[in-house]
Amino acid sequence: MLLARLAHVSQEVAATSARSRKIALLAELFGDAEADDVPIVIPYLAGRLPQGRLGVGWKVLSRPVAPAAEPTLTVREVDALLTDLGKVSGPGSQAERGRLVGDLMGAATKEEQRFLFGLLTGEVRQGALDAVAVEGLAQATGAPPADVRRAVMLAGSLQTVAQALLTEGTAALDRFRLTVGRPVLPMLAHTASSVTEAIDKLGACAVEEKLDGIRVQVHRDGDAVRVYTRTLDDITDRLPEVTGAALRLRGRRFVLDGEVISFGEDGRPRSFQETAGRVGSRVDVHTAAKSIPVSPVFFDALSVDDRDLLDLPFSERHAELAALVPEPMRVRRALVTGPEDAGMAEAFMAATLARGHEGVVVKALDAVYSAGRRGASWLKVKPVHTLDLVVLAAEWGHGRRTGKLSNLHLGARTADGGFAMLGKTFKGMTDAMLEWQTERLQELAVDSSGYVVTVRPELVVEIAYDGLQRSTRYPAGVTLRFARVLRYREDKRPEDADTVETLLAAHPEVGV
DNA sequence: TTCCGACAGTGGGGTCGCAAT
DNA sequence: ATTGCGACCCCACTATCGGAA
Numbered sequence: 001m002l003l004a005r006l007a008h009v010s011q012e013v014a015a016t017s018a019r020s021r022k023i024a025l026l027a028e029l030f031g032d033a034e035a036d037d038v039p040i041v042i043p044y045l046a047g048r049l050p051q052g053r054l055g056v057g058w059k060v061l062s063r064p065v066a067p068a069a070e071p072t073l074t075v076r077e078v079d080a081l082l083t084d085l086g087k088v089s090g091p092g093s094q095a096e097r098g099r100l101v102g103d104l105m106g107a108a109t110k111e112e113q114r115f116l117f118g119l120l121t122g123e124v125r126q127g128a129l130d131a132v133a134v135e136g137l138a139q140a141t142g143a144p145p146a147d148v149r150r151a152v153m154l155a156g157s158l159q160t161v162a163q164a165l166l167t168e169g170t171a172a173l174d175r176f177r178l179t180v181g182r183p184v185l186p187m188l189a190h191t192a193s194s195v196t197e198a199i200d201k202l203g204a205c206a207v208e209e210k211l212d213g214i215r216v217q218v219h220r221d222g223d224a225v226r227v228y229t230r231t232l233d234d235i236t237d238r239l240p241e242v243t244g245a246a247l248r249l250r251g252r253r254f255v256l257d258g259e260v261i262s263f264g265e266d267g268r269p270r271s272f273q274e275t276a277g278r279v280g281s282r283v284d285v286h287t288a289a290k291s292i293p294v295s296p297v298f299f300d301a302l303s304v305d306d307r308d309l310l311d312l313p314f315s316e317r318h319a320e321l322a323a324l325v326p327e328p329m330r331v332r333r334a335l336v337t338g339p340e341d342a343g344m345a346e347a348f349m350a351a352t353l354a355r356g357h358e359g360v361v362v363k364a365l366d367a368v369y370s371a372g373r374r375g376a377s378w379l380k381v382k383p384v385h386t387l388d389l390v391v392l393a394a395e396w397g398h399g400r401r402t403g404k405l406s407n408l409h410l411g412a413r414t415a416d417g418g419f420a421m422l423g424k425t426f427k428g429m430t431d432a433m434l435e436w437q438t439e440r441l442q443e444l445a446v447d448s449s450g451y452v453v454t455v456r457p458e459l460v461v462e463i464a465y466d467g468l469q470r471s472t473r474y475p476a477g478v479t480l481r482f483a484r485v486l487r488y489r490e491d492k493r494p495e496d497a498d499t500v501e502t503l504l505a506a507h508p509e510v511g512v
Numbered sequence: 513t514t515c516c517g518a519c520a521g522t523g524g525g526g527t528c529g530c531a532a533t
Numbered sequence: 534a535t536t537g538c539g540a541c542c543c544c545a546c547t548a549t550c551g552g553a554a
Contacts, residue, residue, distance in 0.1 A: 373518085482524075
């Protein structure tokens, strides 16, 4: 298949807003793919590279290359070239990769170049990624969409399922079962604003500690243990403590879901930055493990002794977990039967926060494990802080925000009467707010020559955030975690905004 | 007819590791 | 040694489509 065909369909998919039409377009293309094209075409149209990331980013791809007049590239040629590209390493590799990318872009038409750019930067913005590709695949093969979706979640990969379906037909779906050693996409949670609200929605539920670490799925098959992240990357080699802990459990075959986190000598959890840094260390794992040891803490069991537990209610899965994993290696929890327990549950959350944890996750006891989905039966609750900050500048948006000032630079007052930037945010704005702030900020602009529009520091905005973290980038030495806009405060003047001093005082835990 | 679940899009900060300077 | 860049951890929120109620 020609890359041009694929690039054109991607363009068409992007141009329509109707999901049903996107699905039909993808289905038609999948149906036309030859057997050898399938493992390439499917991931490409779901916006992903079979090779994973290639060490080629926006910088390299932005170098202009004259496009070819006629389309000649086939998807298989492109795939082969990208495979070679991924193998280039060592000194001079950056230049070599740049050269290969240049060759590829030079052989591509303008439309193909656009598509390749999106693919290689991981920003195929066509309004159709995994979920829509799954529906398209189902339509192309006549398989029930729910069955295809489930197979993809259990295989952890759309491409594997697509290959089997398109070459062997619907019967191949039965092969995709939960298997020890093959990771499945983890279940995710929605947000609720309070524990009471979450309980009202879920009824009988468990309120569990939410630890601020790295999500892990631990597979043990006899003496072999593998540890996977939320995106199914294998990080076994970086976490010898987790392997050791899994081997000390009594069961010999299981799949567990949990969090890896580092506790300090005082027993309190270390900051996310410290845990993530440790888990990210690959070079000298044993030295890293000495200074920042991590512990696995589990909250769910997906498989025990080859029994697939995914479709059991959470209460039964947890009973299996409790039989296998001793209490100190499980998250703390409180059981709730109904709204009458709200007070107790709120107290549990308060105690969890007092122990230094992030918040809680409220889970319906009757819910199955919805692999790969953000099910409504898990609700996370975290405390939210707010500040009044001053807009120092704004950046022009991309995509559907093109032509709108989007990303705000946020400042707090300093002792000398100026402002210290604490970070940026683009979250929480409605289209109407984007419209309004684009107008208003341009009135306040003092420099609008680049992509950052600097403004007079006069506009006050109320910001929600999850906490403070250390920063080497910003002048106060701290930045806001997950900052988002709540509303503009035109009733406030910049001198009413919060100060760096009060912010630091409110977060003694960061120690700045 | 209205409501709501699922998805995609729009980017945020930090850390690590590698290559280039 | 330092800097730049890419990969991958953590993530919130809004708009939209289309099926459920």
